[in-house]
Amino acid sequence: MTPEGRVAVPGTEPAAPRGDAIGAVEPGIRLDVTVLVRPRQSLRELDAQLNAARPGEQPIMSREAFAATYGADPDDLARVEAFAHGHGLSVVESSQARRSVVLRGTAAALSAAFGLTLRRYRDARGATFRAATGPIYVPTELAGVVQGVFGFDDRPAARRR
Amino acid sequence: MAHANLVPVPGTEKHPVALAESLGDVHPEERIEVTVRVRARVDTQLAARVSDLASQPVHAREHLSREAFAAQFGADPADLARVAAFAQQHGLAVVDSSSARRSVVLSGPVAAMRTAFGVDLKLFAHPGGGTFRGREGAVYVPPELADVVVGVFGLDDRPAAGPHMRRLADLDGIQSLVAAPRASFTPSQIGALYGFPTNATGQGECVAIIELGGGFRTSDLRTYFQQLGVRMPKVVTISVDHGRNQPTNPSSADGEVMLDIEVVGAVAPGATLAVYFAPNTDQGFIDAISMAVHDTTNRPSVISISWGSPEVVWTQASVMAMDQAFQAAAAMGVTVYCAAGDNGANDFPPGPGAQPGNHADFPASSPHVLGCGGTNITVANNAITREVVWNDPGGGATGGGLSALFPVPAWQQSVVQGGKRGVPDVAGDASPLSGYVVRVDGQQSVIGGTSAVAPLWAGLTALLNQQLGKPLGFAAPAFYALPPASGAFVDITEGNNNGFNAAVGWDACTGLGRPDGARLLAALSGTPSHAASAG
Numbered sequence: 057m058t059p060e061g062r063v064a065v066p067g068t069e070p071a072a073p074r075g076d077a078i079g080a081v082e083p084g085i086r087l088d089v090t091v092l093v094r095p096r097q098s099l100r101e102l103d104a105q106l107n108a109a110r111p112g113e114q115p116i117m118s119r120e121a122f123a124a125t126y127g128a129d130p131d132d133l134a135r136v137e138a139f140a141h142g143h144g145l146s147v148v149e150s151s152q153a154r155r156s157v158v159l160r161g162t163a164a165a166l167s168a169a170f171g172l173t174l175r176r177y178r179d180a181r182g183a184t185f186r187a188a189t190g191p192i193y194v195p196t197e198l199a200g201v202v203q204g205v206f207g208f209d210d211r212p213a214a215r216r217r
Numbered sequence: 218m219a220h221a222n223l224v225p226v227p228g229t230e231k232h233p234v235a236l237a238e239s240l241g242d243v244h245p246e247e248r249i250e251v252t253v254r255v256r257a258r259v260d261t262q263l264a265a266r267v268s269d270l271a272s273q274p275v276h277a278r279e280h281l282s283r284e285a286f287a288a289q290f291g292a293d294p295a296d297l298a299r300v301a302a303f304a305q306q307h308g309l310a311v312v313d314s315s316s317a318r319r320s321v322v323l324s325g326p327v328a329a330m331r332t333a334f335g336v337d338l339k340l341f342a343h344p345g346g347g348t349f350r351g352r353e354g355a356v357y358v359p360p361e362l363a364d365v366v367v368g369v370f371g372l373d374d375r376p377a378a379g380p381h382m383r384r385l386a387d388l389d390g391i392q393s394l395v396a397a398p399r400a401s402f403t404p405s406q407i408g409a410l411y412g413f414p415t416n417a418t419g420q421g422e423c424v425a426i427i428e429l430g431g432g433f434r435t436s437d438l439r440t441y442f443q444q445l446g447v448r449m450p451k452v453v454t455i456s457v458d459h460g461r462n463q464p465t466n467p468s469s470a471d472g473e474v475m476l477d478i479e480v481v482g483a484v485a486p487g488a489t490l491a492v493y494f495a496p497n498t499d500q501g502f503i504d505a506i507s508m509a510v511h512d513t514t515n516r517p518s519v520i521s522i523s524w525g526s527p528e529v530v531w532t533q534a535s536v537m538a539m540d541q542a543f544q545a546a547a548a549m550g551v552t553v554y555c556a557a558g559d560n561g562a563n564d565f566p567p568g569p570g571a572q573p574g575n576h577a578d579f580p581a582s583s584p585h586v587l588g589c590g591g592t593n594i595t596v597a598n599n600a601i602t603r604e605v606v607w608n609d610p611g612g613g614a615t616g617g618g619l620s621a622l623f624p625v626p627a628w629q630q631s632v633v634q635g636g637k638r639g640v641p642d643v644a645g646d647a648s649p650l651s652g653y654v655v656r657v658d659g660q661q662s663v664i665g666g667t668s669a670v671a672p673l674w675a676g677l678t679a680l681l682n683q684q685l686g687k688p689l690g691f692a693a694p695a696f697y698a699l700p701p702a703s704g705a706f707v708d709i710t711e712g713n714n715n716g717f718n719a720a721v722g723w724d725a726c727t728g729l730g731r732p733d734g735a736r737l738l739a740a741l742s743g744t745p746s747h748a749a750s751a752g
Contacts, residue, residue: 065534066533066534067532067533067534067536067537068532068533068534069532069533070532071529071530071531071532076313076315078313088458088459089500090458090500090503090504092503092534092538095541099541099544102544102548103544105548106544106547106548106585106691106694107626107627107628107694109691109694111694111695111698111699114547114550114690114691114694114695116548116549116550116687116688116690117548117549117550118549119511119512119513119516119549120513122511122545122548122549123511126545126548151511153511153513154507154508154510154511156504156507178313178322179569179570180252180320180569180570181252181370181568181569181570182250182252182322182371182569192534203534203537203538204534204535204537204538206498206499206500206503206504206534206535206538207458207498207500209498209499209500209532210496210498210500211498212429212497212498213429213497213498213499213501213502213524213526213531213535214429214497214502214524214525214526215524215525215526215566216429216430216470216472216473216523216524216666216668217523217524217525217556217557217558217559217578217616217666217667217668217671
């Protein structure tokens with residue numbers, strides 16, 4: 057059920073299977089989450105260019121040029137920061153190049169801000185971790201701006217090969 | 218150990234860990250937790266149902282909700298109750314009980330577990346460092362539970378059950394493997410065997426290495442490179458999301474970190490190595506990659522990633538975030554190498570949580586990176602006499618397969634059938650039986666795994682970038698366009714990864730093949746150049 061005035065960020069449904077819920081997350085613990093913001097220009101053209109280039113003739117952009125072209129729009133970053141301040145969250149860092157804003161707050165404040173519930177789980181191997189019970193919700197004015205929020209789920213993401 | 222009135226649970230046999238040293242019995246009062254896996258309520262109907270589903274077009278399929286699945290195919294509550302009763306009889310507590318996951322988690326002292334399951338639990342020193350609790354032979358249950366219990370996990374907690382990086386000493390003691398011929402090589406020797414350019418050092422290049430755990434000790438690196446007779450490379454560390462360079466002991470992720478640094482460093486001693494430490498979460502992984510890609514201080518032109526997970530465990534948002542970061546790398550002339558996995562065509566390590574079937578690894582399956590598969594080499598008189606797909610029964614096999622997430626990219630279409638992105642793209646030596654000599658936490662060790670192939674290729678690319686005078690960048694289209702006659706890749710045509718077979722040309726075990734460094738450089742030099750260097 058979507059909270060009023062909110063939309064779910066596509067693709068943020070937690071991956072399953074997950075495990076058995078074993079309890080709530082302490083509301084006062086402080087967490088950092090990374091908010092990924094849309095690029096200021098669509099990346100679809102970029103992929104077309106990368107794939108169409110003749111091998112060895114691929115145009116290369118400097119990091120600065122890439123950031124200016126495909127980084128986040130400063131207005132979008134400002135929107136996310138304003139949203140954060142309005143929900144009692146602090147902005148740890150904000151990167152135009154990486155299109156990300158790191159927000160810090162209590163589990164309670166972060167949960168309220170992003171319309172989700174955090175729980176503790178135990179997986180099939182007996183390890184415990186924290187995750188959201190559903191997708192990330194953002195206010196409609198941030199729909200499309202926010203592409204993901206990472207950090208609610210702290211289960212080990214990868215194994216070394 | 219007395220097994221009177223008990224019967225073995227099939228498929229639970231454990232063998233001794235090669236070279237492990239016995240340290241005596243486990244303390245009888247130590248509390249441990251085990252997961253008892255229980256039979257499905259109705260096995261045969263599930264197989265038929267899935268088979269029906271598979272034969273229907275996707276849009277017409279009606280999937281079971283998790284609740285419905287648990288109700289129909291989960292464990293019978295009566296079976297769970299039987300296990301609970303058995304536990305109570307033996308003084309074991311039921312911590313968790315799940316019909317959907319068909320498992321009961323029991324907690325109790327080792328003494329009670331020994332009696333309940335008819336096992337001897339002993340303490341061992343692992344040859345790679347650290348201690349573990351081990352048993353030999355099967356797990357036993359009373360006859361009335363013989364059909365109910367299909368597995369018991371957690372009595373034995375040897376490290377080989379987990380990580381994908383393969384230390385030679387980690388190999389499970391399947392007798393044929395213990396007796397298998399083995400050899401080990403320094404990364405420099407592998408480079409020489411693969412014809413890497415000898416007049417390049419990677420000077421002026423920066424190689425980024427992503428680490429989600431572990432750490433390195435500078436003293437170990439100094440000793441290692443000194444012994445190798447190679448100039449010690451410059452190593453800088455970057456902390457992402459409070460990640461730290463935290464070395465501990467040889468059986469930890471330190472092995473991964475040291476392997477990565479030592480392989481890149483030995484191959485390209487003139488390059489600067491930028492090691493990004495992040496927590497092992499999707500947030501940490503995404504942020505570390507992003508940091509490396511957009512790093513305007515270190516400006517790496519190559520990124521090496523030896524961490525991954527089966528595609529199905531990631532959220533779509535995480536996949537998109539990482540793939541877009543790789544796409545950005547491609548646009549900025551940064552080449553990314555990802556290890557393809559060490560468990561063969563099914564990237565899940567065996568054990569609780571594993572899903573059946575073929576599963577490719579991500580991020581190796583991203584179309585904006587080069588997936589790195591593994592081989593096993595036989596060497597005589599300083600030359601490779603045989604090279605096959607890495608597949609050591611019980612000892613790991615190269616990942617590889619067809620992506621469930623990404624369609625086949627244009628530049629792969631001529632060689633990959635099935636409409637899906639094929640993994641891997643390139644390959645290199647990976648078997649621990651022909652593994653890499655490294656130094657980890659004060660000890661010399663032999664390590665394999667596709668973990669070694671990503672840094673091997675990353676180091677080679679630093680050499681190529683130096684010699685080409687411009688970054689290789691988004692390499693896949695270039696690699697797949699090279700004519701076989703160029704000899705840039707040595708095709709691997711023998712072996713399989715328990716799902717796919719090696720073949721002439723591209724295959725889902727070793728991709729285009731392993732490199733001939735000098736020929737690869739020559740072939741790439743022949744392509745038209747353009748002015749720009751990696752930002």
